[in-house]
Amino acid sequence: xxKRHRVVVTGLGMVTPVGAGREAVWASLLAGxxxxxxxxxLDTSAYSVKRGAEVKDFVPDGYFRTQDPARLGRASQFxxxxxxxxxxxxxxxxxxxxxxxxxxxxxxxxxxxxELERYNDWCLGGxxxxxxPAFMLRWPAHVTAxxxxxxFGLAGEVATLPAACAAGNVAIANAFDLIRAGRAxxxxxxxxxxxxxxxxxxxxxxxxxxxxRCQPFDRNRKGMLPSEGAGVLLLExxxxxxxxxxxxxxxxxxxxxxxxxxxxAVPHPEGAGAARAMExxxxxxxxxxxxxxxxxAHGTGTTANDRVETLAIKQVFKEATASTPVxxxxxxxxxxxxxxxxxxxxxxxxxxxHDRVPPxxxxxxxxxxxxxxxxxxxxxGLRVEAAMNNAYGFGGVNTxxxxxxxEV
Amino acid sequence: xGHRAVITGAGVISALGDAPAELYAALCEGRTGLRPxxxxxxxxxxxxxxxxxxSFAVRDYLxxxxxxxxxxVGQLTTAAAQLALAAAGLSAEARAExxxxxxxxxxxxxxxxxxxxxxxxxTAGPGSVRxxxxxxxxxxxxxxxxxxxxxxxxMNTTIMSGFASGLHAVAFAAEKIRLGRASAQxxxxAxxxxxxxxxxLDGAGLLCRPARDGGEFPVPFDARRNGLAPGEGAALLVxxxxxxxxxxxxxxxxxxxxxxxxxxxxxAGEAAASVGHLARTIGxxxxxxxxxxxxxxxxxxxxxxxxxxxxxxxxAVAEVFxxxxxxxxxxxxxxxxxETFGASGALxxxxxxxxxxxxxxPGVRRLEQFDEDFPLAGAVGRSREVAVRRAxxxxxxxxxxxxxxxxxxxxx
Numbered sequence: 001x002x003k004r005h006r007v008v009v010t011g012l013g014m015v016t017p018v019g020a021g022r023e024a025v026w027a028s029l030l031a032g033x034x035x036x037x038x039x040x041x042l043d044t045s046a047y048s049v050k051r052g053a054e055v056k057d058f059v060p061d062g063y064f065r066t067q068d069p070a071r072l073g074r075a076s077q078f079x080x081x082x083x084x085x086x087x088x089x090x091x092x093x094x095x096x097x098x099x100x101x102x103x104x105x106x107x108x109x110x111x112x113x114x115e116l117e118r119y120n121d122w123c124l125g126g127x128x129x130x131x132x133p134a135f136m137l138r139w140p141a142h143v144t145a146x147x148x149x150x151x152f153g154l155a156g157e158v159a160t161l162p163a164a165c166a167a168g169n170v171a172i173a174n175a176f177d178l179i180r181a182g183r184a185x186x187x188x189x190x191x192x193x194x195x196x197x198x199x200x201x202x203x204x205x206x207x208x209x210x211x212x213r214c215q216p217f218d219r220n221r222k223g224m225l226p227s228e229g230a231g232v233l234l235l236e237x238x239x240x241x242x243x244x245x246x247x248x249x250x251x252x253x254x255x256x257x258x259x260x261x262x263x264x265a266v267p268h269p270e271g272a273g274a275a276r277a278m279e280x281x282x283x284x285x286x287x288x289x290x291x292x293x294x295x296x297a298h299g300t301g302t303t304a305n306d307r308v309e310t311l312a313i314k315q316v317f318k319e320a321t322a323s324t325p326v327x328x329x330x331x332x333x334x335x336x337x338x339x340x341x342x343x344x345x346x347x348x349x350x351x352x353x354h355d356r357v358p359p360x361x362x363x364x365x366x367x368x369x370x371x372x373x374x375x376x377x378x379x380x381g382l383r384v385e386a387a388m389n390n391a392y393g394f395g396g397v398n399t400x401x402x403x404x405x406x407e408v
Numbered sequence: 409x410g411h412r413a414v415i416t417g418a419g420v421i422s423a424l425g426d427a428p429a430e431l432y433a434a435l436c437e438g439r440t441g442l443r444p445x446x447x448x449x450x451x452x453x454x455x456x457x458x459x460x461x462x463s464f465a466v467r468d469y470l471x472x473x474x475x476x477x478x479x480x481v482g483q484l485t486t487a488a489a490q491l492a493l494a495a496a497g498l499s500a501e502a503r504a505e506x507x508x509x510x511x512x513x514x515x516x517x518x519x520x521x522x523x524x525x526x527x528x529x530x531t532a533g534p535g536s537v538r539x540x541x542x543x544x545x546x547x548x549x550x551x552x553x554x555x556x557x558x559x560x561x562x563m564n565t566t567i568m569s570g571f572a573s574g575l576h577a578v579a580f581a582a583e584k585i586r587l588g589r590a591s592a593q594x595x596x597x598a599x600x601x602x603x604x605x606x607x608x609l610d611g612a613g614l615l616c617r618p619a620r621d622g623g624e625f626p627v628p629f630d631a632r633r634n635g636l637a638p639g640e641g642a643a644l645l646v647x648x649x650x651x652x653x654x655x656x657x658x659x660x661x662x663x664x665x666x667x668x669x670x671x672x673x674x675x676a677g678e679a680a681a682s683v684g685h686l687a688r689t690i691g692x693x694x695x696x697x698x699x700x701x702x703x704x705x706x707x708x709x710x711x712x713x714x715x716x717x718x719x720x721x722x723x724a725v726a727e728v729f730x731x732x733x734x735x736x737x738x739x740x741x742x743x744x745x746x747e748t749f750g751a752s753g754a755l756x757x758x759x760x761x762x763x764x765x766x767x768x769x770p771g772v773r774r775l776e777q778f779d780e781d782f783p784l785a786g787a788v789g790r791s792r793e794v795a796v797r798r799a800x801x802x803x804x805x806x807x808x809x810x811x812x813x814x815x816x817x818x819x820x
Contacts, residue, residue: 110546120523141547142807145671157670197529259509265539395549
């Protein structure tokens with residue numbers, strides 16, 4: 001086997017309902033603050049549910065230097081903002097690097113859905129001349145990744161990788177492969193999503209939205225809360241990080257990707273696909289389950305997910321399950337969809353770096369079917385040798401990414 | 409050393425047929441899949457010819473089981489997957505033992521579904537939408553549906569990188585196989601047109617327009633060209649790890665020897681990449697394959713009748729091939745299928761695989777007049793005999809994405 005490059009995380013950027021940027025978001029997660037409130041960007045009078053988590057007061061201008069943010073949709077603006085924060089956090093100047101050796105991989109579920117809303121509203125309003133939305137330039141999903149690339153002059157592997165709620169992990173896993181194989185020196189990998197009436201209506205229609213709070217693993221959990229934002233990780237080869245004296249948060253040790261091939265929106269009832277993804281990641285990392293100090297769960301707070309996820313974890317971790325903290329930051333951030341697993345990955349890298357793990361908040365009553373140590377309500381300090389990030393998306397996509405300590 | 413990626417089957421649903429041999433015969437005869445079309449939706453779009461799938465009936469392919477959960481692009485993709493798996497001889501038993509995955513490229517994806525879903529929310533209220541439609545709104549739904557139908561439990565990836573998405577997906581699959589990440593992948597893409605897609609293309613000025621002297625010219629490389637004619641289709645290759653293919657006695661059509669992808673937005677307008685950038689990408693694919701330009705027997709061009717993009721490709725190929733560019737045999741199947749976006753990369757590849765087998769390279773239909781300095785004299789209107797052992801396939805998008813693939817026939 002050819003010598004493969006080691007891949008490390010050197011920068012983190014995020015736009016979330018609890019704030020923007022690594023420091024603000026990490027502090028908020030450790031403090032157990034919730035970003036959930038009454039939905040404002042959508043008229044919820046026709047819905048039985050009213051709550052979600054939105055990014056408030058987002059002003060894109062400060063994050064843009066090359067392009068005019070008004071030419072981009074909201075999801076792309078989030079992505080560019082998170083990417084800029086990640087690059088600055090890493091202290092990496094993209095203009096000083098070979099652009100063809102950089103990758104940009106951005107996950108999403110529906111991309112620029114608000115542009116589609118704009119188009120439909122325009123059609124319903126009589127298709128007023130001169131006000132036609134510039135649909136081709138703003139809506140197709142690929143423009144998000146290519147706008148991020150264009151903002152920083154990057155020209156290598158550039159793609160939007162839609163994988164619904166697992167998209168962030170999918171982007172990270174593919175960036176990992178590229179850098180490992182020597183096809184890229186660094187990559188911006190993450191995900192983005194914007195609040196939209198389609199997402200809110202869809203989840204409301206399948207009665208997946210909780211009326212009040214997101215309570216992963218709790219006996220009385222009532223569902224998820226739609227959210228929005230972006231998370232971007234700067235991944236780099238270890239050589240590149242060392243050469244420029246970069247701070248390394250964590251190393252990407254291994255990834256696992258599988259497909260349930262069972263149902264579009266419902267996980268396999270025994271969690272077999274999820275277990276396979278975890279096992280693949282462990283095998284690639286050369287780690288045993290007991291060496292995983294923390295698991296960032298998919299933990300949406302729906303009855304089905306949390307139960308099946310528990311089953312899957314037990315299949316893999318067996319007797320180590322009881323001693324492995326498993327928390328869901330969706331309890332605080334809501335479900336950021338395409339961005340969720342990217343922000344959760346960032347939290348894993350920070351957990352490894354800081355030896356602290358974020359809590360699952362709103363936890364009141366244990367569920368015997370979800371008998372995990374879910375780090376209830378309070379963040380915890382512990383030595384985090386390795387953290388596993390799990391995410392499961394529509395289409396039966398199962399993903400696991402493992403982050404480990406890295407002494408540079 | 410390491411794993412090699414080979415092609416062991418292909419499935420295609422196109423405006424010129426749903427079997428590679430049938431499609432190839434039509435291309436060689438110079439038949440067109442472009443038909444006069446109705447103006448889309450409520451508005452007028454400039455282009456009056458499209459390569460729609462007039463007679464696609466999903467039950468012709470998926471004879472048992474409930475098709476109810478599938479939307480139009482999901483149906484098309486799942487049907488093409490059926491054909492590809494059958495062609496490769498990958499039975500249900502084989503798929504149970506091995507993880508076969510999906511690498512799927514598309515531009516518009518489930519646009520028709522998600523636009524209708526959103527419209528319904530507004531016109532009939534949020535309670536009126538169907539859960540089934542919601543699942544199909546996710547951009548990765550077609551790949552997911554094909555996996556559910558055919559029990560494909562391997563890595564499942566949807567790649568959206570613009571017009572080059574489909575070829576990018578083939579390159580992606582080949583790379584995963586080289587890395588030992590996958591042993592078999594259905595790779596390619598699909599596209600379904602919708603009023604929204606036509607609106608988008610029209611608004612971006614990409615569609616061919618009626619010319620003063622009548623007719624539209626979505627004709628690759630022709631001096632009179634004035635835009636693309638949009639088409640529909642689905643094309644999936646079975647890309648497999650060589651020793652796994654050998655172990656099950658699969659027939660190998662070709663090897664994916666090399667590939668490269670990049671994205672360059674140096675220029676504004678219809679063709680964003682620079683000539684130098686596209687030339688470097690083509691060169692990188694040749695380097696990756698370990699071959700020199702003179703070892704390429706034919707080119708399947710991405711050209712679709714776009715004035716600037718076709719020119720960009722011709723110049724970039726000329727830069728890479730130098731004096732050899734004049735003699736290089738060139739085909740451009742979008743002259744007959746139109747621009748099928750996410751399906752185009754695998755469609756071009758399938759046509760080239762057939763040309764390798766049949767010994768005839770399809771001509772570029774209606775190509776009669778040439779730009780003054782057009783460097784590719786090997787692009788001609790009629791089909792002719794060409795012995796193709798190794799070919800280059802390009803996919804170039806107006807947004808700056810470029811993908812090149814090198815395939816070589818196996819055996820004989």
